[in-house]
Amino acid sequence: xxxxxxxxxxxxxxxxxxxxxxxxxxxxxxxxxxxxxxxxxxxxxxxxxxxxxxxxxxxxxxxxxxxxxxxxxxxxxxxxxxxxxxxxxxxxxxxxxxxxxxxxxxxxxxxxxxxxxxxxxxxxxxxxxxxxxxxxxxxxxxxxxxxxxxxxxxxxxxxxxxxxxx
Numbered sequence: 001x002x003x004x005x006x007x008x009x010x011x012x013x014x015x016x017x018x019x020x021x022x023x024x025x026x027x028x029x030x031x032x033x034x035x036x037x038x039x040x041x042x043x044x045x046x047x048x049x050x051x052x053x054x055x056x057x058x059x060x061x062x063x064x065x066x067x068x069x070x071x072x073x074x075x076x077x078x079x080x081x082x083x084x085x086x087x088x089x090x091x092x093x094x095x096x097x098x099x100x101x102x103x104x105x106x107x108x109x110x111x112x113x114x115x116x117x118x119x120x121x122x123x124x125x126x127x128x129x130x131x132x133x134x135x136x137x138x139x140x141x142x143x144x145x146x147x148x149x150x151x152x153x154x155x156x157x158x159x160x161x162x163x164x165x166x
Contacts, residue, residue: 047086047090048084048085048086048090049084049085049086050078050082050083050084050085051082051083051084052081052082052083053081053083054081055077055080055081058077058081058083061083062075062076062077062083062085065085071088072087072088073085073086073087073088074086074087074088074089074090074091076116076117076118077116077117077118078116078117078118078119079116084118091118091121091122092112092114092118092119092121092122092125093120093121093122093123093124093125094121094125095122096110096112096122096125096126097125106127107125107126107127108127109127110125110126110127110128111126111127111128111129111130111158111162112125112126112128112129112130113130113131113132113147113154113155113158114129114130114131114132114135114139114143115131115132115134115135115139115149115150116135116139117136117138117139119131119135119139120138120139120142123139123142123143123144124142128144128145129142129143129144129145130143130144130145130146130147130154130158131143131145131146131147132146132147132148132149132150132154132155133146133147133148133149133152133154134149134150134151145158
């Protein structure tokens with residue numbers, strides 16, 4: 001279904017370059033129909049698609065996307081105005097596990113900070129998961145500790161305390 005509402009779509013895809021590239025596409029129509037006709041916007045290696053728009057509308061859109069594509073997609077907010085979706089199983093938590101394995105670190109030796117729904121898997125995976133005070137309730141409940149907000153230097157506060165730097 002389509003509703004007339006301004007929306008921006010960002011298509012993130014990997015490349016052999018150092019930085020992730022993306023396509024920024026804007027429309028007066030914000031709809032999950034884009035996914036159905038995705039082949040017209042199909043650069044190789046797409047890793048994530050992000051909708052930018054009104055939170056209330058994006059909640060409805062997210063529900064529609066989940067109902068249409070079920071278990072094939074992971075749909076979540078990284079910010080109240082950013083709705084992201086990617087292949088099921090792609091998450092910051094899985095990336096953190098792979099990075100720890102690659103570097104030879106045990107997850108118990110990793111501290112992770114987050115404030116968005118997309119940070120929950122990372123917070124749960126890390127040995128010490130920390131939510132920022134500006135995070136929503138679900139993120140805070142997933143964390144071992146809640147610190148000051150991003151704007152109040154919450155990361156520095158925890159690191160200084162943890163390493164005895166204050």
